[in-house]
Every structure is written in C-alpha cells, then in structure tokens.
Amino acid sequence: MSLFVNVRRTAFIALCLALAGPASATVTPTDADAQAAREVSESLRYGHYEDVTLDDHWASQVFAQYLKTLDPQKAYLLDTDISEFSDLRHDFDDAMVDGDLERVYALYDRYQQRLTSRLEWLVKTLDAHPTFDFEKDDRLALDRKDSPWADSEKDLDELWRKRLKNAWLSMSLSDKSDEDIGKTLSERYSNQLNRIEQTNDEDILTLIMHAVTGSIDPHSEYFSPRQGESFDIQMKLSLDGIGALLQSEGEYVKVSSLVPGGPAEKDGELKPADRIVAVGQEDDEWTNVVGMRLDDVVDLIRGPKGSIVRLEVIPAQSLDVTKTREVDITRDTVKLEDQAANAKVIDVKREDGMHKIGVIHVPAFYVDFDAWQAGEDDYRSTTRDVARLIDELKAKKVEGIVLDLRNNGGGALQEANSMIGLFIDRGPTVQVRDARGRISLYGDTEAGTHYDGPLTVLVNRLSASASEIFAGAIQDYGRGLIIGSQTFGKGTVQTISSLTQGEIKLTRAKFYRISGDSTQNKGVKPDIDFPSVIDPKEIGESSLDYALPWDQVRPVKYRRHGDPARYLAALRARHESRAEREPNFSYLQSEVSLSRTLRAQQTSISLNREQRKREMDAQEAEQLALENKRRRALGLKELASFAELDASSDHVSASGSEPEVIDTASDDKEAKDPIDQAQLQESAEILLDYAHLNGDK
Known part of the structure; x- marks a missing residue:
C-alpha cells in the first residue's frame, strides 16, 4: 500500500471550502443536502481515525465552530441571535444524523440578513460623504474573537463606525484623497453585496460541512462536486497560477504556503x-x-501562462495595515523539474584553511508516477536525484552534507522512506497506525548506505509531513544533527472517498517515529535551534483548531548509527558564539524579539491621526535601527529612511564568497537572501564542528 501525505493538498481543499458570502434569498435544505449530512455523519463516526461520537458534547463543539465560521470577529450577529438558536448547542448532532438541517440553515439565513443589512448600512453611510474626527482619542480592538456578542444593533453601529474610520484613516495615511477613499470603500462593500446574490445552496452546504468536519480535525474536509472538480484541476496543474496556497483569515485572504x-x-x-x-x-x-470570498480571489489570481498578476499585500511581519507593497508575479505551471533537488558547495574558513561542505536542497518529495507505473528504468524521483547529487558532492571532496528541507511541505511517503535508506544500513523508518490500532511498519530493506559521512538536516516551521518523517528518522538513528526551528507538526494521513453528493477527505491514520513519538502537533524539535520570523501561533499544526494531539506508541527495535547528543553542549556553545558575531544572525534574533514584543503590545490601533503616526514612526524607527546595525557590521551603506528598506538590494553572503553550484538547475535563491544564506552558512559551520568532534576526516 502506498501512502501519500501532502500538506499543500490540505491547504488547497481548505482554500476551496472557506466561504464568506451568503445568498440574498432564503435558502432551505434540499433532499440532497439531507443525504449529504447523513453520509458525512456516517463517515465521521465509522471512518475517522479518532473514535468520533456525535453527541451533545460534540453538538456544542460544532455549534461554536459554525458560529466561528460564519462570524469569526462577532461583527454581525447579536447575542439575541445566539440565544434564539442555542438549541443547536445540543441538537446539532441530531440534525446531522437525521439529515434535518432546517435549524442549521435558519441560522445561516439570520446571518445572511445581518450581513446584508450591515453592508447596506455601510454603503448608505459612505453615500452621505461622512467626515471623521481624527483628533479624538479613539482606539479600535484588532481582535474580537474573545469578545462577547453585541447586545444591540446600536453597539454594532459603533463598532462599524470605528472600523470605517480606521479604513479611512489607513488609506489617508497612504496619501489617498478623500474622493478615492470614499469610492474604494463604497465599491468594496457594494461588491460584497453583489457577491451575496451569487452564492447558492451548494456553497451554503459546503460551509456548514466545513464547520462540521473542522470540529473533528483540521484536515478532514467535505467538498462539493464543483469544488472536487477544482481540486482535480489543481492536482493535474491544468490551470496556471502563482503557486501560492491561500486561506481565509477574517476579512483577508492569507498566504498559507508557497509551492x-x-x-x-x-x-x-x-x-x-x-x-x-x-x-x-x-x-x-x-x-x-478585502472581504471577498476565497475562491473568487483564486479565480482573479489564476490566468494564462506567461501573463503577469499584481498583488497588493500587507507583509506578514507588518502590524500596520497601511503599509502595503506590490508584488508582480508571472503566471506559470509548476513542473516536476522545478521541484527537483539541487546541490552546491559552501566554503568554511578555519585556521587550518578552507573546508568544503555540500548542501542539497530538497524542495519536495516527488516521483514521476507516470514513468514509474510505465516501468521506465530512468524515471525521476527525489531519492534518485539526491543519490546522484551525493555522488557529485563526493567528487568535490566535501567533508559533510547539509540536507536543506526548509519549506518542504511533504509529498510521497515512499520517497521519504527510500531517501532515509541512502543514509542508513537497513532498518525501520516510520510507523503508521490506523483507526483500529493496527500498526504498519515501513523501512529500508536494502543493505549498505549511499553516504555514511557527517550529516545535518536543516528544517523550519514549513517543513511538514514527509519532511518530518525523514528528519525524525535521522534524529532517532543518531545519523545526523537536526538544525533550524520546530517543524509544522502534520503527522496524519488522509484519504478521499466519494459520497452521493460530493466527496469527503478523512483523517484515517497517524504517523509515528521509530522511537514511538508521533510527529503530529509537535513536529520535530531540532538539536540546535535557529530563530525564526514565522510565528508558530499563526503557522503550524498547533495553530489549527481541533488539531489531533501528540501521543506515543511502542518504539520499535533499531540500531543507532551515532550519538550526536554527546556533543550538543559543545556544538551549541560554538554556535552561540558565532551567532553573536554574525550580523545576519544577530539581526534575525533581534527582529524576532521585536516582532513578538510589538504583537503582544498592539492589541488595538489608534484612530487619532497624530498618535497613529507616532506609533507607526516608532515601529519603523526600531526596524530601521536593526537593519542599519546589521549593515554597519557588514560594511554596507546605511539607509536614511524606512522607505529605502524594501527597495534595497544590498546582500552579501555570510562567507564573503558565492557558493559553488553543482546542479545547473538550481535556483540559488538562498544566496540572494542574507538571512537564508546565514542559516546555510552556520549549518555548514556546525556540521564541520560535529565532524571534527566526532573524529570524522
């Protein structure tokens, strides 16, 4: 049996299911909707990995998830609405099992009425050419998910006056005229009203089922026939786009990962x-x-191959929504060769001279299934490409190899399994436990290793699924060091089954390392940590609602190939000493600390123009000071203003020399990014330290 786990697939299905707009007229459930509800209930009870019981406790859970799906910021529904439909707190389970969705649809209809009324209020307010007092000391809460439901429309009027005032102030600080601001906002809300009429029964059912399956775990999903077709197109790469996976977050569409x-x-x-x-x-x-449904945004981004799509984005690290930037991307199709592994050599300078360390970048675990199934001898796969690159690095006489799995979201489990076999001499690699508690053991059955020299695996928060299986096995065997930041934590297996109407993707199994530890939720913890600008509260399995917990099974017998732990104290001390002196590492650590501090402090935003400017200027001054500190240490020209920061292209590698590229297919993006390059360089430094401490020559 072949198992394939791909975090990108989950993100894409979530993309298809997250909807924001209701229908303008009352929609009642059909017989087909009732049948879908019953089949989804049966699938969850008898097909899910967990022992799912659809009882009153679950009803309360899915009711809360449904409300969160409809109105996550509590900006439309009233407390009286929640009370009126409170029967669903204990009846939602019966509604699903019996296929009686009348009350569930009625709550959606109430939300539809509130949303429509609010959008009409906003358009009417803007048509009256409002004026705002930006000298008043008002503040707007940035996150209302933990706030109580509003008692009255009057309370929501006040909230939306502040939201409208904030939107106006944000645009005015970006040097837009009042006329342009009024026009832009009016079009935004009018377009949302227009999109309400486009939503049909299928969309509503999908949203409800999204809440239902999402109350069990974040990777189990229902998707309708139309969305199933869209999924098939994505898997076949029949439509060209930008290779970004998106998800809804409040009124915004957020980039969840890059292909x-x-x-x-x-x-x-x-x-x-x-x-x-x-x-x-x-x-x-x-x-x-802003406020557009997710699949409509995807349609705007897709287009003919070779054409350019422009995106205006709020950067991930920005706390100020007025600070946007434009990104121009040429649409293309992602091909297998674009995801292929590539290699280069990094020089490490020591007192006794220069040392060569090889780096193999593995963007994904891939295999050319068509060629493989056709019986072709020279089909392409991750394992075959990495084996070839190892041979080329050996010919360059490198003293160790860094496997770069940063941003590798997974792929074919069989490739992760076979690639582990390049570095160990036979043995188990991963355990897979199904819903009945049966454990299947996968492993390397071939004698010998392709590479037995010093090894380091570099990971980050976006290393997921098959990447975590590989890193976990290398760590358990003591075969090498794991360096970077804690991985994603995607340790479950999903399968897709057809229903009478649509399909359902269910979590059916769970991964466990040979040590018995699951990779679920916790991921793989590195032996040596690097700071990361990715906030684990925003990205990763532990950030998702109802993520399955970490647990353990019995370990299997295996022979360790080394004991890196005995050298960790010395390795960490040397790493910390270098990191303090390395400007890019010091900058990254300071940037992470500053970002966390600002996020903790900024729970609201000022609606006073001068105070808002002061807050913005203070944040920009701190960020500019950090950048200029890095530049002084590197001998680069300092920037005079924050505006120069995005436009700057002054980058140097941490070693002072360009890496030698082995594979001409390599897109050496890391060398263009000083932080990425600093992490690669330090990984090579750590690996060389480890090789010398371990007695490898």
Whole structure:
C-alpha cells in the first residue's frame, strides 16, 4: 500500500471550502443536502481515525465552530441571535444524523440578513460623504474573537463606525484623497453585496460541512462536486497560477504556503502569512479583495501562462495595515523539474584553511508516477536525484552534507522512506497506525548506505509531513544533527472517498517515529535551534483548531548509527558564539524579539491621526535601527529612511564568497537572501564542528 501525505493538498481543499458570502434569498435544505449530512455523519463516526461520537458534547463543539465560521470577529450577529438558536448547542448532532438541517440553515439565513443589512448600512453611510474626527482619542480592538456578542444593533453601529474610520484613516495615511477613499470603500462593500446574490445552496452546504468536519480535525474536509472538480484541476496543474496556497483569515485572504518550484517561490517576494488586499491584471486597475470570498480571489489570481498578476499585500511581519507593497508575479505551471533537488558547495574558513561542505536542497518529495507505473528504468524521483547529487558532492571532496528541507511541505511517503535508506544500513523508518490500532511498519530493506559521512538536516516551521518523517528518522538513528526551528507538526494521513453528493477527505491514520513519538502537533524539535520570523501561533499544526494531539506508541527495535547528543553542549556553545558575531544572525534574533514584543503590545490601533503616526514612526524607527546595525557590521551603506528598506538590494553572503553550484538547475535563491544564506552558512559551520568532534576526516 502506498501512502501519500501532502500538506499543500490540505491547504488547497481548505482554500476551496472557506466561504464568506451568503445568498440574498432564503435558502432551505434540499433532499440532497439531507443525504449529504447523513453520509458525512456516517463517515465521521465509522471512518475517522479518532473514535468520533456525535453527541451533545460534540453538538456544542460544532455549534461554536459554525458560529466561528460564519462570524469569526462577532461583527454581525447579536447575542439575541445566539440565544434564539442555542438549541443547536445540543441538537446539532441530531440534525446531522437525521439529515434535518432546517435549524442549521435558519441560522445561516439570520446571518445572511445581518450581513446584508450591515453592508447596506455601510454603503448608505459612505453615500452621505461622512467626515471623521481624527483628533479624538479613539482606539479600535484588532481582535474580537474573545469578545462577547453585541447586545444591540446600536453597539454594532459603533463598532462599524470605528472600523470605517480606521479604513479611512489607513488609506489617508497612504496619501489617498478623500474622493478615492470614499469610492474604494463604497465599491468594496457594494461588491460584497453583489457577491451575496451569487452564492447558492451548494456553497451554503459546503460551509456548514466545513464547520462540521473542522470540529473533528483540521484536515478532514467535505467538498462539493464543483469544488472536487477544482481540486482535480489543481492536482493535474491544468490551470496556471502563482503557486501560492491561500486561506481565509477574517476579512483577508492569507498566504498559507508557497509551492516549491512555483512562480511565487522563485520570485521570492511573496511570503507565508502575507495578506492580499488587492489583485491587478497586467496594467488594469486594481480589484480590492478585502472581504471577498476565497475562491473568487483564486479565480482573479489564476490566468494564462506567461501573463503577469499584481498583488497588493500587507507583509506578514507588518502590524500596520497601511503599509502595503506590490508584488508582480508571472503566471506559470509548476513542473516536476522545478521541484527537483539541487546541490552546491559552501566554503568554511578555519585556521587550518578552507573546508568544503555540500548542501542539497530538497524542495519536495516527488516521483514521476507516470514513468514509474510505465516501468521506465530512468524515471525521476527525489531519492534518485539526491543519490546522484551525493555522488557529485563526493567528487568535490566535501567533508559533510547539509540536507536543506526548509519549506518542504511533504509529498510521497515512499520517497521519504527510500531517501532515509541512502543514509542508513537497513532498518525501520516510520510507523503508521490506523483507526483500529493496527500498526504498519515501513523501512529500508536494502543493505549498505549511499553516504555514511557527517550529516545535518536543516528544517523550519514549513517543513511538514514527509519532511518530518525523514528528519525524525535521522534524529532517532543518531545519523545526523537536526538544525533550524520546530517543524509544522502534520503527522496524519488522509484519504478521499466519494459520497452521493460530493466527496469527503478523512483523517484515517497517524504517523509515528521509530522511537514511538508521533510527529503530529509537535513536529520535530531540532538539536540546535535557529530563530525564526514565522510565528508558530499563526503557522503550524498547533495553530489549527481541533488539531489531533501528540501521543506515543511502542518504539520499535533499531540500531543507532551515532550519538550526536554527546556533543550538543559543545556544538551549541560554538554556535552561540558565532551567532553573536554574525550580523545576519544577530539581526534575525533581534527582529524576532521585536516582532513578538510589538504583537503582544498592539492589541488595538489608534484612530487619532497624530498618535497613529507616532506609533507607526516608532515601529519603523526600531526596524530601521536593526537593519542599519546589521549593515554597519557588514560594511554596507546605511539607509536614511524606512522607505529605502524594501527597495534595497544590498546582500552579501555570510562567507564573503558565492557558493559553488553543482546542479545547473538550481535556483540559488538562498544566496540572494542574507538571512537564508546565514542559516546555510552556520549549518555548514556546525556540521564541520560535529565532524571534527566526532573524529570524522
């Protein structure tokens, strides 16, 4: 049996299911909807990995999830609405099992009425050409998910006056005229009203089922026939886009991850957790997408191969939504060769001279299934490519190899399993436990190793699934060091089954390391930590609602190939000493600390123009000071203003020399990013230390 786990697939299905707009007329459930509800209930009870019981406790859980799906910021529904439908707190389970969705649809209808009324209020307010007092000391809470439901429409009027005032102030601080601001906001809310009429029964059912399955675990999903077709198109790469996976977050569409080898990843400007506020086609006018349903945003981003799509985004690290930047990306199709592993050599300078360390970048675990199934001898796969690159690095006489799995979201489990076999001499690699508690053991059965020299695996928060299986096995065997930041924590297996109407993706199994530890939720913890600008509260399995917990099974017998733990104290001390002296590492640590401090402090935003400017200037001054400190240490020209920061292209590698590229297919993006390059260089330094401490020559 072959198992395939791909975090990108989960993100794409979530993309298809997250909807924001209701229908304008009352929609009642059909017989087909009732049948879908019953089949989803049966699938969850009898097909899910967990022992799912649809009882009153679950009803309360899914009711809360349904409300969160409808109105996550509690900006439309009233406390009286919640009370009126409180029967669903204990009846939601019966509604699903019996297929009686009348009350569930009625709550959706109430939300529809509230949303429509609010959008009409906003358009009417803007049509009256409002004026705002930006000298008053008002503040707007940034996150209302833990706030109580509003008691009255009057309370929500006040909230929306502040939201409207904030939107106006944000645009005015970006040097837009009052006329342009009024027009932009009016179009935004009018477009949302227009999109309400486009939503049909299928969309509503999908949203309800999204809440239902999401109350069990974040990777189990229902998707309708239309969304199933869209999923098939994505898997076949029949439509061209930018290679970015998106998800809804409040009124915004957020980048959840980038497809390895895709246009966005190659371009290097779009980052995970960036929020998209507008989309433009070539030289056409911008389309504001704040508040737009997710699949409509995806349709705007897709287009003909070779064409340019423009994105206006709020950077992931930005606390100020007025600070946006434009990203231009040329649409293309992601091909297997774009995701292929590549290699280079990094020089490490020591007192006794220069030392060569090899780096193999593995963007994904891939295999050319068509060629493999056709019986072709020279089919392409991750394991075959990595084996070839190891031979080329050996010929260069490297003293160790760094396997770079940063941003590798997974892929074919069989490839992770076989690639582990390149570095160990036979043995188990991963355990897979199904819903009945049966454990299947996978492993390397071939004698010998392809590479037995010093090894380091570099990971980050976006290393997921198959990447975590590989890193966990290398760590358990003591075969090498794991360096970087804690991985994603995606340790479950999903399968897709057909229903009478649509399909359902269910979590059916769970991964366990040979040590018995699950990779679920906790991921793999590195032996040596690097600071990361990715906030684990925003990205990763532990950030998702109802993520399955970490647990353990019985370990299997295996022979360790080394004991890196005995050298960790010395290795960490040497690493910390270098990190203090390395400007890029010092900058990254300071940037992470500053970002965490600002996020903790900024729970609200000022609606006073001067106070808002002072807050913005203070944040920019701190960020500029950090950047200029790094530049002084590197001998670069300092920047005079924050505005120069994004436009700057002054980068140097930490070693002072360019890496030697082994594979000409390599897109050496890391060398263009001083932080990425600093992490690679330090990984090579640590590996060389380890090799010498371990007596490897």
